Amino acid sequence: MNNKKTLLALTLTTVLLSACEKEPSQNPNTSTVEKPEAMSPQQQLNELANKLVVKYNFLSNIETDCPDFEGKPLDTCYGAEILLSVPEGTTNNLTIDTPWQLNYSQVYPVYASEGSDFELVHLNGDIHVISPKDSFAGFSAGETQKIKLWVKSTLITESELMPNYWLSANGLAPAVVESTKTLIDKETGLEVQPYVVPFSDTVKQIKSAPDDINQYASAAWLYQNEPELAPADKKALDFAIIPTPKSMQVIDESARLSLANGIKLNLVGEVTYPELSAALERLALLGINESSESNNAVSVNISLNAEKPADWQAGHYQLRVSENSIAIAAQDATGAFYALQSLASLVTLGSTDIPLVVIDDQPHYEYRGQHIDVARNFQSKEFIFSLIRQMAAYKMNKLHLHLAEDEGWRLEMPSLPELTQVGAKRCLDLSDKNCLQPQLGGAGATERDGYYSVADYQEILQLATKHHIQVIPSLDMPGHSRAAIKAMEARYHHYMKQENEAEALRYLLTDFDDKTVYSSIQNYNDNTLNICMESTYTFVDRVLEDLKLMHQQAGHPLALYHIGADETAGAWVDSPVCKALIADDSNEFNDSKHLGAHFIERVSNMVVAKGIAVGGWNDGLKETQVDKMPSGVYSYIWDALPWGAHKQVSEQAHRNWNIVLSTPDVLYFDFPYQIDPKERGYKWASRRVTARTIFNFMPDNLPIHAEFRRDTLGKTFTVNDEVQRDEQGKVTHQPLPKNFTVKGIQGQIWGETMRSREQAEYMLYPRLFSLAERAWHQASWQVPYNYQGQSFSPTSGVFTEQLKQQRDEQWLAFSAALGEKELPKLELDNVFYRVPTVGAVIENGKLIANTAIKGLPIEYRVNGAAWQIYQAPVEVDGNVEVRARTRDSKRAGRILPVVE
Numbered sequence: 001m002n003n004k005k006t007l008l009a010l011t012l013t014t015v016l017l018s019a020c021e022k023e024p025s026q027n028p029n030t031s032t033v034e035k036p037e038a039m040s041p042q043q044q045l046n047e048l049a050n051k052l053v054v055k056y057n058f059l060s061n062i063e064t065d066c067p068d069f070e071g072k073p074l075d076t077c078y079g080a081e082i083l084l085s086v087p088e089g090t091t092n093n094l095t096i097d098t099p100w101q102l103n104y105s106q107v108y109p110v111y112a113s114e115g116s117d118f119e120l121v122h123l124n125g126d127i128h129v130i131s132p133k134d135s136f137a138g139f140s141a142g143e144t145q146k147i148k149l150w151v152k153s154t155l156i157t158e159s160e161l162m163p164n165y166w167l168s169a170n171g172l173a174p175a176v177v178e179s180t181k182t183l184i185d186k187e188t189g190l191e192v193q194p195y196v197v198p199f200s201d202t203v204k205q206i207k208s209a210p211d212d213i214n215q216y217a218s219a220a221w222l223y224q225n226e227p228e229l230a231p232a233d234k235k236a237l238d239f240a241i242i243p244t245p246k247s248m249q250v251i252d253e254s255a256r257l258s259l260a261n262g263i264k265l266n267l268v269g270e271v272t273y274p275e276l277s278a279a280l281e282r283l284a285l286l287g288i289n290e291s292s293e294s295n296n297a298v299s300v301n302i303s304l305n306a307e308k309p310a311d312w313q314a315g316h317y318q319l320r321v322s323e324n325s326i327a328i329a330a331q332d333a334t335g336a337f338y339a340l341q342s343l344a345s346l347v348t349l350g351s352t353d354i355p356l357v358v359i360d361d362q363p364h365y366e367y368r369g370q371h372i373d374v375a376r377n378f379q380s381k382e383f384i385f386s387l388i389r390q391m392a393a394y395k396m397n398k399l400h401l402h403l404a405e406d407e408g409w410r411l412e413m414p415s416l417p418e419l420t421q422v423g424a425k426r427c428l429d430l431s432d433k434n435c436l437q438p439q440l441g442g443a444g445a446t447e448r449d450g451y452y453s454v455a456d457y458q459e460i461l462q463l464a465t466k467h468h469i470q471v472i473p474s475l476d477m478p479g480h481s482r483a484a485i486k487a488m489e490a491r492y493h494h495y496m497k498q499e500n501e502a503e504a505l506r507y508l509l510t511d512f513d514d515k516t517v518y519s520s521i522q523n524y525n526d527n528t529l530n531i532c533m534e535s536t537y538t539f540v541d542r543v544l545e546d547l548k549l550m551h552q553q554a555g556h557p558l559a560l561y562h563i564g565a566d567e568t569a570g571a572w573v574d575s576p577v578c579k580a581l582i583a584d585d586s587n588e589f590n591d592s593k594h595l596g597a598h599f600i601e602r603v604s605n606m607v608v609a610k611g612i613a614v615g616g617w618n619d620g621l622k623e624t625q626v627d628k629m630p631s632g633v634y635s636y637i638w639d640a641l642p643w644g645a646h647k648q649v650s651e652q653a654h655r656n657w658n659i660v661l662s663t664p665d666v667l668y669f670d671f672p673y674q675i676d677p678k679e680r681g682y683k684w685a686s687r688r689v690t691a692r693t694i695f696n697f698m699p700d701n702l703p704i705h706a707e708f709r710r711d712t713l714g715k716t717f718t719v720n721d722e723v724q725r726d727e728q729g730k731v732t733h734q735p736l737p738k739n740f741t742v743k744g745i746q747g748q749i750w751g752e753t754m755r756s757r758e759q760a761e762y763m764l765y766p767r768l769f770s771l772a773e774r775a776w777h778q779a780s781w782q783v784p785y786n787y788q789g790q791s792f793s794p795t796s797g798v799f800t801e802q803l804k805q806q807r808d809e810q811w812l813a814f815s816a817a818l819g820e821k822e823l824p825k826l827e828l829d830n831v832f833y834r835v836p837t838v839g840a841v842i843e844n845g846k847l848i849a850n851t852a853i854k855g856l857p858i859e860y861r862v863n864g865a866a867w868q869i870y871q872a873p874v875e876v877d878g879n880v881e882v883r884a885r886t887r888d889s890k891r892a893g894r895i896l897p898v899v900e
Contacts, residue, residue, distance in 0.1 A: 055197050060079050077153070099131075103165065106161070118130050182755075205677065213714040236813060259354060262288065365744035373749060381452060389829065402751075410450070477529055477599075507535055514530060516573045640686070665686035669747050691769060738787050757832070766853060
């Protein structure tokens with residue numbers, strides 16, 4: 001069976017290679033008439049691409065008829081059907097008079113399928129191929145072809161079902177199937193997937209396993225899970241600043257300082273105007289202009305503190321808004337910049353009056369970061385510019401740019417142009433010679449590919465400098481490296497044709513004699529650098545030199561580089577080069593298990609030797625030996641809380657490394673906001689990540705989350721943070737070192753399901769506000785970490801009801817500040833934030849509604865009539881639906897029905 005699949009896959013690859021060598025003979029979208037009698041195969045393919053109706057019908061996550069996998073039974077899988085048909089009026093027996101196939105992307109591979117007239121196989125990554133059997137006689141109107149399939153995973157969101165299926169045939173130009181392209185809903189701006197049969201079964205399709213107790217986020221569930229507290233004090237909104245300052249005193253609750261005539265800066269000491277210009281630009285956006293010529297402009301006196309107490313952190317500032325002037329005293333220029341951002345936060349759109357306050361403030365964490373994956377689906381330079389502006393507005397200071405992945409290399413390297421010539425674009429070709437395979441539904445979607453030129457990247461760096469943000473690039477290695485591997489293979493073949501073997505081999509990342517069979521987490525069999533080849537390290541060194549020079553020329557030194565170092569998936573085992581390396585007695589390792597650690601150790605020291613700090617994901621770093629690693633390593637912890645994230649933090653804290661929490665069940669913004677198939681994202685570590693769950697996070701005390709959080713099945717869990725030993729008495733876990741604190745926290749957004757700028761911004765905002773809050777401000781309700789070790793469960797009661805009430809009251813005030821003050825500022829800067837779904841119930845014939853983000857307009861309609869503004873409980877009779885809108889009312893959120 002496996003040999004048959006391999007043969008079929010090779011045959012299909014050959015067919016697609018031949019197909020892509022030819023130019024299209026006509027646009028596949030232009031044929032709408034019946035097929036002429038003498039239509040060419042290319043015209044047939046184009047017509048079929050135009051008329052074929054594809055529907056993906058997801059059946060169940062709790063199937064009981066899972067076929068065996070590799071000869072063994074499975075407890076869980078999901079079942080689905082792919083339905084193929086053509087519209088009424090189509091000529092009978094519509095097909096292509098040459099062998100053809102339908103190709104599509106599916107994140108988790110199909111392991112079994114059945115269909116009377118079609119066969120389905122998984123090729124590589126997420127690419128699958130459906131091919132007709134000899135029994136297939138063509139499509140006829142009114143008939144539906146069905147392919148049943150099973151996947152060794154679960155499915156909970158429609159966004160995982162990728163668009164852009166494409167047809168290909170030997171010697172013909174491929175064409176994307178029209179019915180599998182996505183649309184945009186005019187009311188919401190959200191993606192519509194016409195090829196997906198809407199999920200409707202809230203048991204079989206919403207639950208990820210038979211024992212999953214999570215609840216679908218219906219309007220009733222959302223209403224019932226909002227805190228029952230008094231509305232936020234409207235007057236308090238004037239004093240709200242996000243992130244919350246360390247301390248604030250109100251001089252006069254009713255007095256206000258008018259900035260209608262602008263502000264005039266007076267700088268004393270070493271702080272310079274360019275260091276503050278970005279904050280002044282934000283103030284101008286909000287209607288507060290700098291006016292040095294106006295006698296009525298309010299003076300803003302800015303100086304650096306001569307004395308700096310030991311407990312002041314970088315970025316510390318003091319801000320005083322008096323009746324006639326504003327005074328800022330800062331620890332450094334960054335502190336002065338943050339003081340001006342706090343001034344901007346005091347501004348409410350539509351008003352130029354601000355309250356009289358005294359603020360003493362500094363960050364809780366040194367590292368306040370946001371990661372963005374632009375490699376899987378490219379995001380424009382303008383998107384990054386916008387993100388930098390928003391991060392700086394809320395005092396975040398680290399931008400982690402994930403620039404290379406299996407699906408794309410997104411940064412120009414002057415020394416290695418093939419990386420972007422080949423690795424920055426996808427096309428309908430499986431050869432990877434001139435472009436990459438169209439993974440993640442990338443067929444025909446050229447807008448989702450591209451790269452940053454050197455000039456683009458340096459603009460990003462310069463803008464980040466202006467906004468007091470450090471850019472941390474990552475070009476993931478040795479796994480997640482398919483784009484680099486294929487680009488360097490293309491380079492190899494180019495120079496071999498010129499009979500220049502030395503240059504061909506210089507940066508080669510592939511041992512062509514390696515017969516290792518492996519499958520990465522993303523189901524690739526060819527995405528890992530061969531770390532036993534010296535040319536791999538030559539390649540890494542060249543990339544680092546190019547990258548360092550780009551940063552240097554932009555005036556933004558490369559201070560920290562993230563090497564990745566995760567998920568190498570058992571590669572290299574049968575590589576002759578690796579076998580020779582292992583057999584060499586001069587090496588300190590003698591088996592393939594330590595090769596990954598060898599790569600990380602060697603590359604880490606290469607990075608540090610160039611004057612750059614090194615960071616990586618904790619799972620790869622954990623395999624290294626401390627004495628072989630440089631000091632000052634940044635370890636990014638991505639284990640989930642129920643899995644034992646606290647153990648990973650402790651293990652690497654005891655290595656004396658810098659810890660950056662990247663906890664996926666709290667800090668991965670590519671997970672859904674709610675348990676609803678219409679919400680975008682993956683679900684492997686969390687079923688919901690909301691602004692509120694991030695706000696509730698206690699980064700300094702991971703174990704305590706067992707008292708109130710749930711795992712992916714909606715179940716409670718326990719955490720034992722006491723000293724633990726194995727049977728031999730060896731310590732297997734211990735609490736954090738005394739007085740150890742993490743370096744900071746970072747939000748992550750991985751790009752698999754982010755197919756546009758709007759989708760990425762939807763996932764970022766408003767969650768970014770809560771991230772900034774937790775990174776900057778240590779709340780009064782947070783429970784300090786117990787360095788002696790402690791066990792936690794839902795019944796341990798350390799997080800008291802009183803503390804919960806404080807937290808929920810502060811969340812309500814924070815939420816109101818978001819809705820009333822900060823989301824309108826996003827609208828002003830054209831940011832596509834998520835409009836929350838509305839919680840609502842009908843009690844005694846009256847509609848009662850709320851939203852998680854307070855202050856956004858709520859609308860309702862009855863029996864499909866016109867939408868009406870909801871202001872208070874109202875009598876309704878009939879089928880009721882609810883939704884929220886943006887503050888400027890230009891865009892609506894998703895509609896939910898209200899069931900009585």
